[in-house]
Amino acid sequence: MEEKTDQVVHLGIWPSGACARVALALKLKGIPYKYVEEDLTNKSELLLKNNPIHKKVPVLLHNDKAIAESLVILEYIEETWSHTPKLLPLDPYQRAKVRFWVNYFDQKIRPAIYPIFMSRAEERKKAIELLNEMIKDFYEGVKKDFGEEFPYCKGKCLGLLDIVVGTSGGNYKVINDALGMEVIHTHINSQFFSWMDALREHPLVKDTLPPHDKLLAKFIEEFGPIN
Ligand SMILES: N[C@@H](CCC(=O)N[C@@H](CS)C(=O)NCC(=O)O)C(=O)O
Incomplete structure (x- = not known):
């Protein structure tokens, strides 16, 4: 369950469908988050440090823990904030x-x-x-x-x-x-x-x-x- 102290940051770029997935899932679950727009022509330290393998957005930071890859992030959101609405069926x-x-x-x-x-x-x-x-x-x-x-x-x-x-x-x-x-x-x-x-x-x-x-x-x- 989300706690009051939870800090959620979404690092993304606005035209990206992969980033929009993350934003939409957070909004659907009602999770407050801060959005940071990345400049892919001059990648930030925040991105390079938190997705050193792919160096791509989206990246989700949950209390400073980094999660990369949009589909992995969606599963993480579903498991971490398991309250409704559910993103996946129960069966x-x-x-x-x-x-x-x-x-x-x-x-x-x-x-x-x-x-x-x-x-x-x-x-x-x-x-x-x-x-x-x-x-x-x-x-x-x-x-x-x-x-x-x-x-x-x-x-x-x-x-x-x-x-x-x-x-x-x-x-x-x-x-x-x-x-x-x-x-x-x-x-x-x-x-x-x-x-x-x-x-x-x-x-x-x-x-x-x-x-x-x-x-x-x-x-x-x-x-x-x-x-
Ligand atoms: N499989 C990744 C794809 C992410 C992706 O391709 N991100 C692009 C923006 S849409 C990116 O960060 N590109 C930077 C680069 O290739 O250096 C995901 O689903 O998260």
């Missing part, structure tokens, strides 16, 4: 399934976005098709595994999967706008994107995701002339 098999799909999203879908920005013409077309196929497999699989309670506990609660998927997928329109094309085919995976739209409307998700135009400007700055 071990259901928990395993949530973790499976969280990992699929983290390891397959998120990394599939970058190659779209870095490629052109035919290569880009293939990268887009691959992403949309993976989203389809993901959504079908999740629906099969969680049935009626899915998505988003029928709009009642946010769990680990909603946090991980919503903090990246919630800004899907930025990808289309940055590239000036329909990378994300909302008509093919319409149910998945309805889920993302519903998540975006959640007050804490709204409070956590960067504004569309700010993120779009960042994408354009980062990836240069995209087309």
Whole structure:
């Protein structure tokens, strides 16, 4: 249980989906924390000391104990502040399934976005098709595994999967706008994107995701002339 003396610091950068995961989980659990924006072009001593292996954000400092890697941090938050709302189901098999799909999203879908920005013409077309196929497999699989309670506990609660998927997928329109094309085919995976739209409307998700135009400007700055 959290004690009055608990000090929680979240070290992150504002455009990052991985950092948004941590912020959203802390807000959902109602844990007071201090946010420190990192400068990745000039990494701070605080970051280098507390994540010496990867030197990446997010990092969570809980009473000066450092935890790195967003998915590890989410599990730490769930175990340390075990009061409701729970981020994971109680049943071990259901928990395993949530973790499976969280990992699929983290390891397959998120990394599939970058190659779209870095490629052109035919290569880009293939990268887009691959992403949309993976989203389809993901959504079908999740629906099969969680049935009626899915998505988003029928709009009642946010769990680990909603946090991980919503903090990246919630800004899907930025990808289309940055590239000036329909990378994300909302008509093919319409149910998945309805889920993302519903998540975006959640007050804490709204409070956590960067504004569309700010993120779009960042994408354009980062990836240069995209087309
Ligand atoms: N697997 C890590 C990925 C974190 C990550 O890629 N962080 C980026 C910002 S989004 C970073 O700190 N990059 C700095 C660098 O690569 O030097 C996680 O989920 O926490």
